Amino acid sequence: MGTSGVGVGTESDCTTGGGRDGSAGGCDRAGRPSRVTRDGSPGTGATIREHTAAMGRQTARVGAEASTPGQPAGDRVRRVVGWSLALITLALFATVPLSLAGDVMSRPRVQGAGPDWWYVVFVAAFALPGAALIHLRPRNWIGWILVGSGLLQVTNLAADAYSARALTEPDQSLPLGLAAAWLASWTWLPSLLLPVLVLPPLYPTGHPTSRYWVWHLRVALAGIGVAVVAIAFGPGGVDDTVRGTELPFAPPAWTAYIVVPLMIALLGAATASTVVGTLVRVVRATYPERQQLLWLLCVVTAMISTVFTEYRYVFVTAYCMVPVAVVVGVLRYHLLGIEVALRRTLLYVPMTLLVALVVGGLTTLLARLAPEGPLPLLAASAVVAVLVIPVAARLRVWVDRFVLGERADPLAVVDRLGAGLEVEQDDPVSAMLEAVASAVGASGASVRDPAGDVVARVGAPADLAPPALVLPLRHGGGVLGSLAVAPRPGASQVSASDARLLAALAPHLAVVVGSARLTGELALERNRVMAATLQERDRLRRDLHDGLGPSLSGIALGIEAARRAHDVDPDAVPTLLDRTREEAAGAVREIRRVLDGLRPTALDVRGLEGAVRDTARSLGMGGPGGPAFELRTDPLPPLPPPLEEAAFRIIAESMTNVSRHAGAAHCAVELARSNGDLRVGVTDDGSGLDPAATAGHGLESMRRRALDLGGSLTVGPAWPHGTAITALLPMEPA
Structure with a gap:
């Protein structure tokens, strides 16, 4: 019984298949991000080297989750039960030599040679790896299938050996000999069919990956159940070891015409489904599922190649590697250089x-x-x-x-990303990031700006902490941000090959990020210019309507009155003309006021900093024979047009005074943020202010501009000599 069972298992285990990833119940896209560089400053090469070294250190963490405190009590119970079943399996096998002691197999009614010593290797190969898998993945059914298969096989051996002794004892002193023979007659079958028909749809996640495999499990379990019933309650079957043994009951003969065809149909359909479905999964799978499936198939191929060898122990060793391969494929397949072995096997065997x-x-x-x-x-x-x-x-x-x-072809991925740049996208950064994440099968990825704010994100969040890989996005000599990529689903680290591919794709993504940033800045600048233009137009309309319009109307009325007075009262004409002249002079002053209030074109073309530099250059500062010029600025947000114009007017008027009156050798302008205000400072090392002099029109104009915005302006001496003008302008409306 046991020997024939091994033969069946040898043939059927060759069809074991695979699943989605290496985790149990953890096939979701969580496990978030990691990084190899902490601040994104190291170069790409250093990032990959550090990340590759970190992968090796992950090996020691295989069983870390098993000892984590605070895990569900149900998982701890499952671990205890798993190891208990493995120990029971080994203990039952230890009873086999005791049952066969005293040369039981040479008794007259006993037939067969008994189990070989290498059966202990077979049993341990299923029980111990299965218990280890239960310990690390308590909710993964694959570990339970392996332990159950080992337990059923050793039950077959122990019951068969015990029945041989009990049924042939001269005094019939040992009980339950017939029950042991009946138990041994059918337990070998499920021990072999469970790994063959039930394990493939569950490998490696412990859960069926589609509705197709759910129906496959139902058919396979039904077929195994019918087969067990057919063997356990069929005629014969209990006399394989002890001749003449019969059961005290026998089912009607007609039941065989129902049970046997049903068993053949169900097991045949399940077997065909296992073979075809597993091959389809291998073809359709992506990384890492394909690697896990191929890893198992390589071990199965090695086992099949030893089936007909005359060295039986070689086959047993290869067969016992199957459960070990299953456990490795579920847990740590990516640490063993399996891809190299798969590629060489698939290349050299056909060659x-x-x-x-x-x-x-x-x-x-x-x-x-x-x-x-x-x-x-x-x-x-x-x-x-x-x-x-x-x-x-x-x-x-x-x-x-x-x-x-x-x-296998990184250039094809780069070409695909380049083709994506040619297509118009609503959000090009997110589109390119999704393409990058898809190229390496990442469970999530994100792009952050230099301040750490998320610019784009796809999949589950990829934070800046291990095990995600973080690469700097460099373009035009500067760092535009960072790319954080989480590992593939079920993986604990981004692989070295994926890291190299990401290093090749990061510059292309950086171009897209830089382009998107420039597009955003251009949109903000366009909105700022449009707002300033509309505001300037409204001011012009108001000034022309309220100021210049009435003045011109008054001039027209004065001229009309003078014409009429020329005919009626000529002596009144000079007085009317004098009034008209005063009105015309007022209109000229109004026009000058309107022109002075126009927003400088340089602000719209060059911005505040550029307009200040252009004004300094036009006044001869920073050139031969003129005072030295220095401009110090902090990073400033987009400024409201009135604030920007007031700051420029104050600076321009101050620099004009320095150029005309101060006799300075150096002029410094400062633009900085100070507690929510824009601080404007103009300092020179000239002759300074005359204490006896009265404030001129320029200083009053600057002070009025500051007060109109709710700010302030102070004028004082600079150290050791010169003048310092400081204006505080609120950056938010009061």
């Missing part, structure tokens, strides 16, 4: 078969033409030399694309 077929076929064919001599071998070697190189090159490309996906 080896191709060389063998070509050499064998050609030598056999040419041997009929030239039975003697080296011609067949030389011809076959020549064909192989010509054929292998191009086939190997094409096969290598296909294998890399199959195993690595988009990472």
